[in-house]
Amino acid sequence: xxxxxxxxxxxxxxxxxxxxxxxxxxxxxxxxxxxxxxxxxxxxxxxxxxxxxxxxxxxxxxxxxxxxxxxxxxxxxxxxxxxxxxxxxxxxxxxxxxxxxxxxxxxxxxxxxxxxxxxxxxxxxxxxxxxxxxxxxxxxxxxxxxxxxxxxxxxxxxxxxxxxxxxxxxxxxxxxxxxxxxxxxxxxxxxxxxxxxxxxxxxxxxxxxxxxxxxxxxxxxxxxxxxxxxxxxxxxxxxxxxxxxxxxxxxxxxxxxxxxxxxxxxxxxxxxxxxxxxxxxxxxxxxxxxxxxxxxxxxxxxxxxxxxxxxxxxxxxxxxxxxxxxxxxxxxxxxxxxxxxxxxxxxxxxxxxxxxxxxxxxxxxxxxxxxxxxxxxxxxxxxxxxxxxxxxxxxxxxxxxxxxxxxxxxxxxxxxxxxxxxxxxxxxxxxxxxxxxxxxxxxxxxxxxxxxxxxxxxxxxxxxxxxxxxxxxxxxxxxxxxxxxxxxxxxxxxxxxxxxxxxxxxxxxxxxxxxxxxxxxxxxxxxxxxxxxxxxxxxxxxxxxxxxxxxxxxxxxxxxxxxxxxxxxxxxxxxxxxxxxxxxxxxxxxxxxxxxxxxxxxxx
Amino acid sequence: xxxxxxxxxxxxxxxxxxxxxxxxxxxxxxxxxxxxxxxxxxxxxxxxxxxxxxxxxxxxxxxxxxxxxxxxxxxxxxxxxxxxxxxxxxxxxxxxxxxxxxxxxxxxxxxxxxxxxxxxxxxxxxxxxxxxxxxxxxxxxxxxxxxxxxxxxxxxxxxxxxxxxxxxxxxxxxxxxxxxxxxxxxxxxxxxxxxxxxxxxxxxxxxxxxxxxxxxxxxxxxxxxxxxxxxxxxxxxxxxxxxxxxxxxxxxxxxxxxxxxxxxxxxxxxxxxxxxxxxxxxxxxxxxxxxxxxxxxxxxxxxxxxxxxxxxxxxxxxxxxxxxxxxxxxxxxxxxxxxxxxxxxxxxxxxxxxxxxxxxxxxxxxxxxxxxxxxxxxxxxxx
Numbered sequence: 005x006x007x008x009x010x011x012x013x014x015x016x017x018x019x020x021x022x023x024x025x026x027x028x029x030x031x032x033x034x035x036x037x038x039x040x041x042x043x044x045x046x047x048x049x050x051x052x053x054x055x056x057x058x059x060x061x062x063x064x065x066x067x068x069x070x071x072x073x074x075x076x077x078x079x080x081x082x083x084x085x086x087x088x089x090x091x092x093x094x095x096x097x098x099x100x101x102x103x104x105x106x107x108x109x110x111x112x113x114x115x116x117x118x119x120x121x122x123x124x125x126x127x128x129x130x131x132x133x134x135x136x137x138x139x140x141x142x143x144x145x146x147x148x149x150x151x152x153x154x155x156x157x158x159x160x161x162x163x164x165x166x167x168x169x170x171x172x173x174x175x176x177x178x179x180x181x182x183x184x185x186x187x188x189x190x191x192x193x194x195x196x197x198x199x200x201x202x203x204x205x206x207x208x209x210x211x212x213x214x215x216x217x218x219x220x221x222x223x224x225x226x227x228x229x230x231x232x233x234x235x236x237x238x239x240x241x242x243x244x245x246x247x248x249x250x251x252x253x254x255x256x257x258x259x260x261x262x263x264x265x266x267x268x269x270x271x272x273x274x275x276x277x278x279x280x281x282x283x284x285x286x287x288x289x290x291x292x293x294x295x296x297x298x299x300x301x302x303x304x305x306x307x308x309x310x311x312x313x314x315x316x317x318x319x320x321x322x323x324x325x326x327x328x329x330x331x332x333x334x335x336x337x338x339x340x341x342x343x344x345x346x347x348x349x350x351x352x353x354x355x356x357x358x359x360x361x362x363x364x365x366x367x368x369x370x371x372x373x374x375x376x377x378x379x380x381x382x383x384x385x386x387x388x389x390x391x392x393x394x395x396x397x398x399x400x401x402x403x404x405x406x407x408x409x410x411x412x413x414x415x416x417x418x419x420x421x422x423x424x425x426x427x428x429x430x431x432x433x434x435x436x437x438x439x440x441x442x443x444x445x446x447x448x449x450x451x452x453x454x455x456x457x458x459x460x461x462x463x464x465x466x467x468x469x470x471x472x473x474x475x476x477x478x479x480x481x482x483x484x485x486x487x488x489x490x491x492x493x494x495x496x497x498x499x500x501x502x503x504x505x506x507x508x509x510x511x512x513x514x515x516x517x518x519x520x521x522x523x524x525x526x527x528x529x530x531x532x533x534x535x536x537x538x539x540x541x542x543x544x545x546x547x548x549x550x551x552x553x554x555x556x557x558x559x560x561x562x563x564x565x566x567x568x569x570x571x572x573x574x575x576x577x578x579x580x581x582x583x584x585x586x587x588x589x590x591x592x593x594x595x596x597x598x599x600x601x602x603x604x605x606x607x608x
Numbered sequence: 609x610x611x612x613x614x615x616x617x618x619x620x621x622x623x624x625x626x627x628x629x630x631x632x633x634x635x636x637x638x639x640x641x642x643x644x645x646x647x648x649x650x651x652x653x654x655x656x657x658x659x660x661x662x663x664x665x666x667x668x669x670x671x672x673x674x675x676x677x678x679x680x681x682x683x684x685x686x687x688x689x690x691x692x693x694x695x696x697x698x699x700x701x702x703x704x705x706x707x708x709x710x711x712x713x714x715x716x717x718x719x720x721x722x723x724x725x726x727x728x729x730x731x732x733x734x735x736x737x738x739x740x741x742x743x744x745x746x747x748x749x750x751x752x753x754x755x756x757x758x759x760x761x762x763x764x765x766x767x768x769x770x771x772x773x774x775x776x777x778x779x780x781x782x783x784x785x786x787x788x789x790x791x792x793x794x795x796x797x798x799x800x801x802x803x804x805x806x807x808x809x810x811x812x813x814x815x816x817x818x819x820x821x822x823x824x825x826x827x828x829x830x831x832x833x834x835x836x837x838x839x840x841x842x843x844x845x846x847x848x849x850x851x852x853x854x855x856x857x858x859x860x861x862x863x864x865x866x867x868x869x870x871x872x873x874x875x876x877x878x879x880x881x882x883x884x885x886x887x888x889x890x891x892x893x894x895x896x897x898x899x900x901x902x903x904x905x906x907x908x909x910x911x912x913x914x915x916x917x918x919x920x921x922x923x924x925x926x927x928x929x930x931x932x933x934x935x936x937x938x939x940x941x942x943x944x945x946x947x948x949x950x951x952x953x954x955x956x957x958x959x960x961x962x963x964x965x966x967x968x969x970x971x972x973x974x975x976x977x978x979x980x981x982x983x984x985x986x987x988x989x990x991x
Contacts, residue, residue, distance in 0.1 A: 534959065534978055558824040559980040560848065561801070567617050567864050567878040569920060570885050570910065576923060579984040 007196040007225060007261035008081075014189045015083045015220065015265055017100055019128055020110035021118035021478060025140040028172040029110055029181070030068075030086055036178050037070035037082060066206075067218060067265055069248040069255075074186045082185060083248075083265035085205065085220075092354030094482065095301050096206070099281045101127060102297055103205040103220035103265060106134040106189030108181065109156075113139045113147035113169070116155050117445065119419040119478035125160050136188040137167040138181055143174055159445050192263030199291040200224030200232070202260070202268075202284040207275045209329040213245070215272040216254065219284060220265045222295060227259035231287040232270060235294040239277035240287055241270035275332045301333045303351025304412070304483070305358055305378045305462055306395040308339060308505060309365070310347030312372035312585075312596055317346045323369035324348060327361060334361060339396060343505040343589045344374055344599065349396050352378075355462050374587075374596045376505050380458045383410040383486055397507040400493045403544060410486040412458040415440075417480050419451050424473040428452060431472055435460035436511060455484060457511070494519055496526065497540040497547075501590040505599055519549040527551040529598035537592055611662040611693060614881075615863045618649065618666065618684070619874030620673035621892075624708065628741035628811075631803035633876040633890060634671035644896055645875070646680040650687040651900040652873050657691025661871075665699040665860040672728075674704035678716035685720045694721075699859045701726055701765075704756075705742075706749035714759040724858075725756050726765040726796075732783040736772050741807070746786075753790060763856060765794035770830040772800055773812065773820040780830050781837060788841050793856040797834055798849050799827060828977055846929050848976060865924045867917070885910050914941065915988050918948060922986035926979065931970025945969070952985045 020026040066086045073079050087100040101107070107128045111121060128135050137156050139149045149169045156164040168180035194201075206218040226232065230243045247256040248266040260266045272278055280301070283294035311320045324336050335351035352358040358378055365371045382394040385407045394400060416437075420428050425442070432439070432454045440453035456465075461481070469477045492515055496506035506526075510518050519541030526539045530553050541549040561575065586593035622637040622645075623630075637645070666688065673681070681702075688694060701724035702717060717725075731737050732746045756764060766787050770780045787795065800821075802809045812818050822830065835845055843851035847865065850858065863870060872879040875895045878887040886909035889895055898904045912920065918941060925932030934945040946953070953969060956962040961975035961982055975982055 534961065534981055556978050556981065558828055559978045560976060561980055567870055567872055567880070568887070569864065569880065569924065570878070570887075570908070572923070573916075573919070576980065576984045576987055579980060580987050583984075 007259075008264060010193060010196075010263035011191045012078060013081045013083065013192055013263045014106070014185050015085070015104045015192060015263070016106045016108060016185060016189045017085045017087050017104045017128075018108045018110055019087065019101075019121075019124035019135075020140075021112070021115070021120040021124075024110050024112040024115065024118070024121070025172045026110055027086070029108070029138070029140065029170075029178075030084060032172050032175055032178045033082070033084060033182065033185075034068055034070055036175075036182060037072045067249045069250070069265065072182055072186070075183060076186075080186055085265065092304075092352075092356045095299065096280055097124070098127060098131070098297065099203065099205045101131045101133060102281075102295070103203050104131075104133055105192055106136070106185075108185070109135050109137045109160075109162075110140050110172075111137060111152055111156060113141045113149045113152055114144045116148075116152050116449075117159055117419075119417055119451070119480040122160070122419070122451075123417065123480040125162075134188060134190055135162055136184055137162065137164045139164075139167050139169045140172050142169045143171040143176065155446060194221070194223040194262035196223070196225055196262040198223040198262070199289050200226055200230070200284065200286045201291045201295055202226060203295050204234075204278055204280055204282045204284060206280060207278040207332075209275055210269075213269045213271075215269070215275055215278050217268045217270075217272070217278045217284070218249075218265075219260075219268060221260045221262050223262050223291070224286070225259050225261035226268060226284070226286075232268070232284050233287045233290065234278060234282045235285055235291075236282040236298050236300075237277050237279055239272065241272050243268055243270050245269045275328075275330055279332055301353065303333065303335050303353060303381075304458065305352045305354055305380060306349060307352075307358060307378040308341060308344070308347055308376035308396070309336075309350050309362070310341065310344040310374045310376075310505075312374050314345045316371060319369065320348065320365070320371055320373075323365050323371060324350070326369075327364060331361075333357065341376075341398075341505045343503045343587055343594070344376070347374075351395065374505075374599050376599060377508050378462055379509055380412050380462065382491065382509055385409070394509070397493050397509050398504045400509065408488055409491045411489045411491060413455050413484045413487045414458050414461065414481040415484040416454045416456050416461070417451050418454070418469065418477055419445070419449065419479075420473055420477040422448050422450055424477060425450060425452065427472040428469065428477055431465075431468055432456065435465060436513075455487075456481070457487075457489065458483075459509075459511075492543045494522070494548075495542045496522060497538070497542055498526070498530070498594065499535075499537045499590055499592045500540075501592075502542075503589050503594070515543060516548050519543075523549045523551040525601045526598055527553055529601050530592070530594055532556040533593060535591070611660050612658075613664055613868070614661045615860055615868055615870035616663050616666045616688065616692070617860075617870055617872040617874075617877055617879075618668045618673075618688075619872065619877040619888075620668060620670040620676060621645075621875045622670065622675045623672045624675065624705075624743050625741065628739075629800060629803070629806055629808040631806050632671070641892070642676055643680065645892075646676060646684060648896050648899040649684055649874055652902065652905075653684070653687045653691050655900045656871060656873065656902050657688070659691070659693050662693045662695050663688070663698055664695050665863060666694070666701070667860040668700075668702040668722075670703055672705045672708055673702050674708040674713065678713045681713075682716055682720045685722070689721075699724055699763075701858070701860060703728060704752065705744060706752040707744035709752050709755065711755050711759065714756050714761070718759045718761065723761070724763040724765070725761050726767065726794075727753065727756075729766045729787070730769045731772065731775075732786040733779060736775060736779070739773060740769070750790075753792075763794070764792045765796060765858065766792055768795060768797045770797060770799045770834060771822050771827045773817070775822065775830075777822075777826065777830050777833060781833060784834055784837055788838070793853050794858060795838060795843060795851040796849055797831075797838070797851065799831065831977075832973070844929075848927050848929075848979065862928075865928055867921060867924070879906075880912070883912050885912055915990075917941070919987050922949065923983040925969075926971055926983055926986070929970065931965065931968035933967060934969055935967040948988070949986060956982055956985070 018026045018029055068084050070082045071079055072082055085100050085103055087097045109125055139152055141147055142149050153164045168177050170177040201223045202219040202221045204217055204219050208216045210216050227246055228243055232243055233240045245256050246260045246268050247254050281298040285291045311317050328334050333353050336348040339349040340346055384392045384394050386405050387407045435456055437454035437456045443451045469479055490512040491509050492512050494508055494510050494515055495502050523539045523541050532553055534556055536555045537553040539551045540547045583593055586595050621634045622642055623634045700722045702722050703726045705728050729749050730740055734745050768783055802813050838851045845851050846857050869881050871881055876888055876890045886906045889905045889907055921937055922932055937945045960972055963970055963972045971979055
């Protein structure tokens, strides 16, 4: 069988710091290669989900195949793989890169290199990709393309003199980019007759076709009827359909052979069987070794999700089940809170992932949710020599059983202009950062390196960073394992009763401050009731902070409505209705939003 | 068959000028409109009247009923007597605003059988009256009051307000003292409530002027000091805001609070009749055209189901100082009060907001201050 000529294939991705124009350039490439007419173009074709379009970020990897007729008269197949742009999805990024042979590095002509630019370039170079730079947004008044070219050469050390100077937004110099794709991205060279090895870089659940696996065939070939096996999960199936990616549609074809990027369907029911990074091989003619780099992605951040209306528990369960079909990284298990009733403890890759899931549940499934404070996974080493992973503060063992605790750390790189180094270092110190050095990129910019506890950055670190650098600092991190830490469980008592959903784990040194802020915040959130309500923060039996919600003094209707009893009734009914949005904890009514107020302690 | 015992409410929606805090259905009306309205009232009375309904009380409220020409008022009362069976001992009250009554009017009222007058005084201080947008002075009230006594009225109420902008507790108590010296029979002491859509609401709700209003603590002190003073003077507080000398309680209002049937006649007037609550249209045009067809002007009818009836007994009963008559509740609904309200009762008894006194369940002093909170808990879940 004649396979497709690999020398006419270019598999590549675009890497960039957020907002430097990655998706816009992708749109231009698709447009220019003639797959879609300008009229059919919708902004950001690759970002399918509404949410992605709204947030301007890419959540899931996507791919598109276009055909380009180059100046040499030949037609080339371009497979453009769009990668997620957020640190929460770092592993997905790495797998998407592994599916490519080269990368276009987009750098903003006004902003220059940023933290994610570097992180992504290093990631691409780690995957042996050939990277060529493109200077974008040259039409901005503040554009300094020549300065940026030098910066790229100095800092990254790749040739940038002939980098196309473009404006993706206004379609300037896109042809030059297309020509360089042909010249600078290497063609794939895998043996089409070797045993099948295809890298899964994403998958998608479709109610009709089952899981649609996005893959890059490295060696061998696959077609309808091929018996396949996932080498890590062991799942087996028979291929129903193979094809490649049109813009927003799947186009079936005969076979996918070495060098090609496309999709496979095989009546697979769950994305858990088709883990990103796994290798597809033939069941009857298997490869000896899987492709390198597979790892199971595990949630990093946990929180409790509860339906605001207890009766919607079943709806929430169904919604989570459906979302999980498409999102192997989402984990959940049922849990019960005394304060919030029945709900789920859910695990996410990061806070953005959490927010996206929460938003989708609320929007697509019309659920009203109460979210508890997100936390990380702590390792608790008990005196009996065992270790437990703690995802829910309520399950913390008695302190007498604890030998010591560990918390997850990240290795962070913060790129900042020199004038803000002071404030940023101060911030990192407040967040218990361990200084790992600083490196000047140029006279006015530097990279700060810190090890930081993950717990300190999941809430609002990025916002704090932005506000202390007038928006100029950029930030990237990767996991660095666990480190011993002095941690305590902080409990909140409302009217002397512990509210389990408000407990959280905190660094001992910050406990007083957090406890005090929590009490202050709750005092604002809990309305006055018929009796005085003490709000206390406690570590074990020791009270470390206290506020009081004073008793309601007056709620009396000293007015005569005459015979208009209905009016009086309506007034009382309205009052009673208001109480329905509250959670009863002991005798106290706590508004649902109070449970989420913990997230906003540092906002003021 | 024994007669049906009912009360009548008559609404006169006219005022010389609307007060700045008032959200009742009222407006100034030209003489011609007033006459047309009086005639429409009589048509409604003729349409709903029934000689087998014995009327134990009539309350003529407003607006300012005393704004009508006395012959109109007399004609209206005559129509009531001709179309209902008004009991000889019936309480017949009319609301009057000082400055709108003359000896002649009061004489005619008395002749027509009215036996109770309620003066909308609000304050004994002219600067406060001015602020409220009242049309009268303290002196004008004194004159009206003396005239009423002279014409033979032996049951007089005065409405007083506390919690006015800039008002001190001393000023409020001073008003009460001045009023008590007149030796009247009944005092209704309300506190100012900012109602949406009134000029006061615009002026004081969430504005800087809000500072002028007494705070909650002070407002409560006004209430309790005022109450203590009135009780020392021989008044009993029989409802949260109402005080009477012995046997001078307003029977009409007691009827509202104890679930008696009543017919409201006139624009916007509320009724409780045949197990339903409804009210008349608020549109003057509709009313003038169709007052003789009661079915066509009655709106927002709601059936008082057993559940609603229980709730009403509870939240209206709690307004009374003696409280909810639990024995009566059990007789009426054929189930134990405990079985329906046991939980909420126990909770508030233990918290000291409710107390039991013989067969009565009543608010404590502490309970009165937050009575809406307590009453709301007496609304039952479900239908």
